[in-house]
Amino acid sequence: MKASAGGYARASDLRHALDLLGQAGDAGRVLVGGQSLIAAMNMRLSTGDMLVDISRISGLAGVTQQDGRLRIGALTRHADLGGDPLVGRHAPLLAQAVGHIAHAAIRNRGTIGGALAHADPAAEFPACVLALDATMHLEGPDGARDVAVGDFFIDVFETAIAEGEILTAISLPVAEPAEVQILKEVARRSGDYALAGLCLVRRAAGVRLSALGVGSVPVLAQGAMAALDAGDIDAAVTALRAELDPQSDTQASGGYRKHIAGVLLRRIWDEIGGTA
Amino acid sequence: MTDVFRDKIDIALSVNGEPVEARVPAGRHLIDFLRLDLGLTGAHASCEHGVCGACTVRVDGDAVRGCLMLAAQADGAEVWTIEGLSDSGAIRDLQDAFVARNALQCGFCTPGMLVACADLLTRDAVPARDEIREHLSGNYCRCTGYEAIVDAVESVAKARRGAA
Numbered sequence: 001m002k003a004s005a006g007g008y009a010r011a012s013d014l015r016h017a018l019d020l021l022g023q024a025g026d027a028g029r030v031l032v033g034g035q036s037l038i039a040a041m042n043m044r045l046s047t048g049d050m051l052v053d054i055s056r057i058s059g060l061a062g063v064t065q066q067d068g069r070l071r072i073g074a075l076t077r078h079a080d081l082g083g084d085p086l087v088g089r090h091a092p093l094l095a096q097a098v099g100h101i102a103h104a105a106i107r108n109r110g111t112i113g114g115a116l117a118h119a120d121p122a123a124e125f126p127a128c129v130l131a132l133d134a135t136m137h138l139e140g141p142d143g144a145r146d147v148a149v150g151d152f153f154i155d156v157f158e159t160a161i162a163e164g165e166i167l168t169a170i171s172l173p174v175a176e177p178a179e180v181q182i183l184k185e186v187a188r189r190s191g192d193y194a195l196a197g198l199c200l201v202r203r204a205a206g207v208r209l210s211a212l213g214v215g216s217v218p219v220l221a222q223g224a225m226a227a228l229d230a231g232d233i234d235a236a237v238t239a240l241r242a243e244l245d246p247q248s249d250t251q252a253s254g255g256y257r258k259h260i261a262g263v264l265l266r267r268i269w270d271e272i273g274g275t276a
Numbered sequence: 277m278t279d280v281f282r283d284k285i286d287i288a289l290s291v292n293g294e295p296v297e298a299r300v301p302a303g304r305h306l307i308d309f310l311r312l313d314l315g316l317t318g319a320h321a322s323c324e325h326g327v328c329g330a331c332t333v334r335v336d337g338d339a340v341r342g343c344l345m346l347a348a349q350a351d352g353a354e355v356w357t358i359e360g361l362s363d364s365g366a367i368r369d370l371q372d373a374f375v376a377r378n379a380l381q382c383g384f385c386t387p388g389m390l391v392a393c394a395d396l397l398t399r400d401a402v403p404a405r406d407e408i409r410e411h412l413s414g415n416y417c418r419c420t421g422y423e424a425i426v427d428a429v430e431s432v433a434k435a436r437r438g439a440a
Contacts, residue, residue, distance in 0.1 A: 001324060005303035007281030008348050024281065031349075038344045039325040041303065050281050051302065053349060079338070103414025104395060106326060108338040109345065190413040 003041035006048040010056060014168070017054045018141055021164045024050035030166055031055070032075055033109035035102070036118045060113075060168055063087055071171045074113020079104070081112060090174045093132060093181035093199055097124035100183070103191045116152075117167045119159045119217070122193040126153055127212035128183065130220055131199035134172040140165035153217040176203050180272050184264045185212070188251065195252045196260040200268050209265075214246035214257050224265065233269045237262040287351040291316070292360025300347040307331040307342030309350075310357055318358035318387040329415030332388035333357050339395040358387035367394050369435065373428040381419035389415045393429045402433040 006027055011017035021028040029049040031037055040046045054060070054075070061075035063086045070090045072081070081087050082098035094112070101107055101115075101124055115125040116136070129136075129149050136147045138161060147160045154160060161167055175181070185197025197212040207228040211219045223239035246257040288297045291314060300309055305324075310316045310333065322330040324343045331342035334356040361367050370393055373379070380386045389412065396403055396411045403411070408429045409422065417425065 002308070003303035003305065003346075005283075005301075005346075007283050008285055008302035008346070009281045010348075010351075020281070031346075033344075034346065034349070035326060035341070035344050038305070038346065042305075042324045042343065051346075055349065102326070103329070104411055105329065105332050105339045105341050105392065105414055106344070108340050190410055 001042055001044055003038060004044065004047040005041065006050045008051045008053065010053045013057055014054075014060070014139055014166070017052055017057065017166060018139065018164065020050075020052045021166070022141055024052065026163060028052055028164070030114075030117065032114050033077065033111045034114075035106050035110040036114065036120070054166065061111075065090070065174060068174055069171045070174055071169055072112060073169050074116075074167050075111050076113075078107035078110045078112065078115075082107070091128075091132060091172060091181070092175075093128045093183055093201065094125070096181075096183045097128050097199075100124050100185060100187070100194070100197075101191075106191075112170070113167045116170065117159060117161055119153055119157050120193075121153075121156055121215055121217050122213040124183065124185070124194075124197065124199075124212060127197065127199045127210040127218035129170055129172070130218045131201045131208045131210040132172045132181075133201075133208060134170045136160070136167060137169040137171065138162075138165045139168050144168075150220065156216045179203050182268050182272060184268055186260050186264065196246070196257045196264065198261060198264045198268060200265075200272070202272065209240070211240070211244060211261055214244045214261060219244060228269075233266060233274065236269075237265055240265055285348040285351070287348060289350050289352060290354045292356055292363070298347075302346070302348060304347045305343050306333070306335070306345045306347050306350050306355070309347035310342065310355070313347075316357045316359050318362075319391075320384060320387065322384075327414075327416075328385075328388075329392060330385055330388045332391045332415065334361070334391055334395075339391050356391075358390060361390070361394070370394060370397065370428070370432050373432045373435075374425070377424045377428040377431070379420060379424040379428040380417075385415060385417045385419075389417065389425065393425075393432075396429065397433055397436065402437055403429070405430060 027050045031051045031053045032055045061073045134149045180202040183199045185194035187194045194213045199210045201208045209221045224236040227236035241258045246254040248254045307321045320330040322328045326341045326344045333342045
């Protein structure tokens, strides 16, 4: 179908964007790549939006390293993330995720900030940043604030971003020398949303494991993490399946999604050498 | 600079190498702007939610979905559609290979398919058949079964590097 927009404004800088969002109230919608938002507008799942196009704001795209952290601007496109040398070195999980996200033409416009703010629980980037223990950087009318990723995802398509705020960047610790990051998922066709997927990050402090496509938000599987830290893969698989409560839908039953999650965990464990 | 919300937006862009100025409704997709306002009906509007790839056009050098971008967002952009790419001869070898290999039957997907294929062929190495399939995974063809399309892309990639 055809999109129905209430209005469109192109923000010249962040202050301008925040002013526009303030004017628009609850009809305000931040637009950049539009690869989810415009699809939703086309299907009339969202109508009358006052679109604030922040895609031309300079300084919100790109990847930098400072003070032991990697900072990724919200406007960084998937295609650019996938080929970025800093991401390849410090956040290879995100580079792996890019290959799973939709198709090349979508990745040429979609942005990481858009994907995180949209908060689709079946998408890769939300689960990745949860496993990476990222910090989300927001700007609002009253100034900047940071939100820990554990507090960011609230429900399906719902985050800690308040009305009038914009997600401007995320940051995460640079990779340790022996850090392991790996993403595995099962999808019916290339580019489809996964039936289930796992992101594992192993640092000196322990394993972080998140799951996508198995709940209303990306899930941090803390029981499985503890078992993996103890080197017990069987207990980890049991714990993981107990921690997940996926819905059944036309793609797969909840039980099958749980089964896949366990299989993926064993595959990851084999691939990384199986030591805690 | 647009400093307030508008329901009609003035845009100036380049389409197939020619300057275009227009006033577009806020919700107008790029693909409808190209097809309905400019009469460039090569690329197709089909699923209108980014799944089928029939609307794929080139914007600022990248293959993008014409149905998932607003015309308002194309202000200042350089847009190429199959009409311009055909007239310029930029992808003549690819088009010839599609004909030679029977890589199209009804032709509905072909304009989008060609833009997606051309995007892959700008890379340095000859892509493996798996890479070609993966790159075209977002462009549906209901006629050919894809094998002939993969053949065509592979043959052009090799020919362009003198290895055919």
